[in-house]
Amino acid sequence: MSFAVQEYKRTNRIGDQIKMEVADILTTKIRDPRIGFVTVTSVEVSDDLKHAKIFVTVQKDQDAKQAFMGLRKATGFVRAELSRRLQIRRVPEVAFLPDESTEKISHILDLLDRIEKEKR
Structure with missing residues (x-):
């Protein structure tokens, strides 16, 4: 009996960690x-x-435009904060999208609702 082991890439693990940390930084520090x-x-995260x-x-x-202007301005702070929190040699450049x-x-x-209504 064999089990398929799904590989969990390092980039995915780091991405998950960055996601949690950035969410915390945005709610508590910014x-x-x-x-x-x-x-x-x-x-x-790139390979x-x-x-x-x-x-x-x-x-x-x-206002989404204003929010992204604020996020762009905070990019340096977020990256500096990530460097303190993550246990990796080099913190990636971050971009908010x-x-x-x-x-x-x-x-x-x-669209699915409209199709369903038209069938009736």
Whole structure:
């Protein structure tokens, strides 16, 4: 009897750790009112560990443009804070990007609802 062992890449582990730490940094350390309430949804780390894309969603009633301006301004602070918290030699360059997957899912669900209503 053999079990398939799924490989869990180091980049995925570091991405998960960065996700948790950045979420904590944004809620406890950042004081920029432009950022407001953002949610870190996922992190993609490059294979060479030099870059990390941090995907975030902004609360609907917030100005997303202002939030991302605040996040861009806080990038250096976030990276410095990550260097204190992570046990890795070199902390990746971070970039905050909008996570549009929730909007796409919502759009698909709306389309499915319309199809269902048209069938009736």
